[in-house]
Amino acid sequence: MEKDGIMISANKFPSPNPAVELQMVTxxxxxxxxxxxxxxxxxxxxTEGxxxxxxxxxxxxKVRPARIAQFASEGFTVFAPFYRGNQGGEGDEDFGGDDRVDAFAGFTLLQSLPWVERTHVFGFSRxxxxxxxxxxxxxxxASVVTWGGVTDMFLTYVERKDLRRMMKRVIGGSPKKVPNRYKFRTPLYDIENLKAPVLLIHGRNDRNVSVExxxxxxxxxxxxDKPVESWYFDDYTHYFPPVMNRKVVSDLTNWMKSQ
Structure with missing residues (x-):
C-alpha cells in the first residue's frame, strides 16, 4: 500500500532515560x-535507524520503553512496532503472517526520517x-541481528506444546493441515534472497526458542556463502542476566555500526 510507513501522529511519551526522547507513534x-x-x-x-x-x-x-531507550542510548533512532491489534492499533496479530507488514512499514518509516542514513533490523524471539x-x-x-530468534515455524510448533492452541488459532491449523502457512512464516525457505550481514545471538539453554x-x-x-556471525552462550536461557544483557546490547550495537 502506498501509505505504508507514513506517520499519522506522534505524541511525546515519558522516557525512562533523560538522554532519550520517546514518542508514541500511529x-x-x-x-x-x-x-x-x-x-x-x-x-x-x-543517524542510524x-x-x-x-x-x-x-x-x-510487549514493547518495553526502557528496552527501547537502552538501544537508542547507543546512538540509534529506534522504532518498535507494537504490531497490529495491540495498544489501540487496528487489526489482529497473526504471528508472522500479514502482521509482517507492520515490520515492513516500520522499516519504511525509519528510512523516511531525514536524519536516518541507514537502517538495521533487530528481532527478539518471534x-x-x-x-x-x-x-x-x-x-x-544495513545488518540484521536475531536474539533467541525463531527461524523455523515448524520447529516452534514441535517444541512449544504450550503454544500449539494459539498457533492453530492464529495461523489457521497445524503444520500438517496448512503447511504452506507455516512455510510462509519460515525465513529459512527464502534466505538466498538475503543481502544483509547477519548476527545470531542465542543461549544454548533456551527453552522458549531452542538454539537449533x-x-x-x-x-x-x-x-x-552469506556473511553470518554467531554468539552462542552456554550458560544462558531465553533471558540473559542484567549485567550480561547490557554487555551484549553494547557489543551487538557496536557490531551493527561496524557493518
Whole structure:
C-alpha cells in the first residue's frame, strides 16, 4: 500500500532515560492504523535507524520503553512496532503472517526520517523471523541481528506444546493441515534472497526458542556463502542476566555500526 510507513501522529511519551526522547507513534501498515514507539537520542547522534521487532503475541513480550531507550542510548533512532491489534492499533496479530507488514512499514518509516542514513533490523524471539523476513524484503538493510530468534515455524510448533492452541488459532491449523502457512512464516525457505550481514545471538539453554533455530539458519547462510556471525552462550536461557544483557546490547550495537 502506498501509505505504508507514513506517520499519522506522534505524541511525546515519558522516557525512562533523560538522554532519550520517546514518542508514541500511529502509522499506516497494510491499510491499518498501527501503533509503535519511536526513540531517539537527544544529542542528535541517532543517524542510524534500528527497527526493533518484539517477540511474543498480544501482552506477552510487549514493547518495553526502557528496552527501547537502552538501544537508542547507543546512538540509534529506534522504532518498535507494537504490531497490529495491540495498544489501540487496528487489526489482529497473526504471528508472522500479514502482521509482517507492520515490520515492513516500520522499516519504511525509519528510512523516511531525514536524519536516518541507514537502517538495521533487530528481532527478539518471534521477532527473529520478522527481522529476517524484513531484511529479505529490503536488500538495503544495513545488518540484521536475531536474539533467541525463531527461524523455523515448524520447529516452534514441535517444541512449544504450550503454544500449539494459539498457533492453530492464529495461523489457521497445524503444520500438517496448512503447511504452506507455516512455510510462509519460515525465513529459512527464502534466505538466498538475503543481502544483509547477519548476527545470531542465542543461549544454548533456551527453552522458549531452542538454539537449533539459530543453528539451522547459520548452516543455511554458510551454505549460501552469506556473511553470518554467531554468539552462542552456554550458560544462558531465553533471558540473559542484567549485567550480561547490557554487555551484549553494547557489543551487538557496536557490531551493527561496524557493518
Amino acid at each position: 502509522y499506516y501498515a497494510g491499510g491499518l492504523r498501527v501503533k509503535g514507539l519511536l526513540a531517539k537520542p537527544i544529542d542528535g547522534s541517532g 534500528f527497527l526493533y521487532l518484539r517477540g511474543g503475541i498480544k501482552n506477552v513480550g 521477532g527473529g523471523l520478522m527481522a529476517l523476513l524484513t531484511a529479505i524484503k529490503y536488500p538495503e538493510t 533455530h539459530s543453528y539451522r539458519i547459520e548452516k543455511r547462510l554458510k551454505e549460501l
